Each structure stands twice: as C-alpha cells, then as structure tokens.
Amino acid sequence: MGEENSKRKSSYTKDTIISEELCEEDIALVDILFMHVLQDGYNIPPQYHDVKDSFSQIIRSCLKVHSIHPGKISCILSVKPAILNAYRTLHGGAIGAVAERVSIACARTVVGKDKELFLGELRMSYLSAAPCNAEVVIHGSIIRSGRNITVVAVDFRLKDSRKLVYTSNATFYHMPVASL
Numbered sequence: 001m002g003e004e005n006s007k008r009k010s011s012y013t014k015d016t017i018i019s020e021e022l023c024e025e026d027i028a029l030v031d032i033l034f035m036h037v038l039q040d041g042y043n044i045p046p047q048y049h050d051v052k053d054s055f056s057q058i059i060r061s062c063l064k065v066h067s068i069h070p071g072k073i074s075c076i077l078s079v080k081p082a083i084l085n086a087y088r089t090l091h092g093g094a095i096g097a098v099a100e101r102v103s104i105a106c107a108r109t110v111v112g113k114d115k116e117l118f119l120g121e122l123r124m125s126y127l128s129a130a131p132c133n134a135e136v137v138i139h140g141s142i143i144r145s146g147r148n149i150t151v152v153a154v155d156f157r158l159k160d161s162r163k164l165v166y167t168s169n170a171t172f173y174h175m176p177v178a179s180l
Contacts (some may be wrong), residue, residue, distance in 0.1 A: 012042040058082050059097050063138075065105075071142040073106045076159070079134045089129035090136070094157070095166050096124055098138065103152040103170035106140035111150055111174060121171040135159040149172050 007067035014065040062083055066074040076099075100122055107117055130136050137159050143151040149171065 016031045055149040073140045077136040101169035102140040107150045115174040117172040
C-alpha cells in the first residue's frame with residue numbers, strides 16, 4: 001500500500017494478509033468499508049454496553065407490537081442507527097432476529113404452552129433495503145399449524161410506500177415439554 005494510505009487510519013494490521021492479485025484501489029475500498037463499519041456502523045447506545053444479551057435488548061427497543069390475533073401478529077420496526085449495516089440500511093442479522101422473534105410470537109398464538117417450539121428452519125428473502133429512520137410494518141401469519149409442526153410467514157413492508165422489502169418463512173417443530 002502506498003505512502004498516502006499509511007497517513008490515514010487503517011483497519012489493517014501488520015499481520016493482515018492482502019492478496020497480490022488485488023489492485024491498490026480495491027484494497028483501499030475494502031479498507032474504507034471496514035473503517036466505516038468500525039467507526040460508524042456500530043453506534044451502540046451506552047445503556048447496552050456490557051449488558052448480557054444486549055442485542056436482544058437493542059432489537060426489543062426497536063420493535064413494537066401493533067396487534068395480536070390468533071394466528072396473526074403485526075409489529076412496527078423503527079430502523080435506528082444501532083441496527084444498521086455499513087450501507088446505513090437495516091442489517092441482515094437484525095432482520096433475521098426480528099423474523100425469528102415475530103415468528104415465535106405468531107406461533108405461540110396457536111400452539112399451547114404444553115408444547116416447546118424448536119425452530120427447524122428460517123428462510124429469509126432480502127428483496128430491497130430499509131433505510132435509516134424508516135418504519136417497517138411486519139405481518140406474521142400462520143401458514144399451517146398441526147399436531148407436530150407450525151409454519152409461519154412474515155412480511156416486512158416499508159410503512160410509507162408499502163413496498164415489500166423482506167420475507168421470511170419459519171418452520172417450528174412441537175416438542176413435548178419434559179416434566180421433571
């Protein structure tokens with residue numbers, strides 16, 4: 001890497017292995033991306049520092065339940081800086097965490113407390129992006145629920161435009177709760 005790159009702060013260490021097949025421009029772009037993520041992307045509010053299960057608390061603080069009915073649940077997700085990726089849109093991991101949480105809540109509206117739910121599959125489709133400060137309307141609904149299995153569909157739509165941005169399907173297996 002050139003002398004001009006050594007003057008600015010870098011995400012690379014002396015042990016970083018950089019392929020000789022990459023041009024300096026590509027290396028610089030990757031470095032800038034990582035620096036953006038490390039400096040700006042992880043704006044975790046101070047109340048979540050050093051807290052056990054802080055990610056769940058961050059997600060919970062952004063997610064509000066709008067309505068609950070048997071087999072259906074509706075929520076609003078506020079896209080805050082703490083759950084953004086380097087492109088300042090909703091992070092894929094946060095989307096998966098919300099999809100899982102909403103799916104479990106939806107399944108619980110029809111599956112009795114005497115059954116434990118085991119998440120066997122969570123499929124995500126990332127169709128577009130939700131920008132910072134957007135509100136996302138999330139609808140979860142039961143596709144099928146039987147004696148041993150429940151399948152839930154979750155749709156994520158931008159509140160303003162109603163544009164579908166993410167979809168999810170979750171398959172839960174019902175497990176009898178062991179009595180001790």
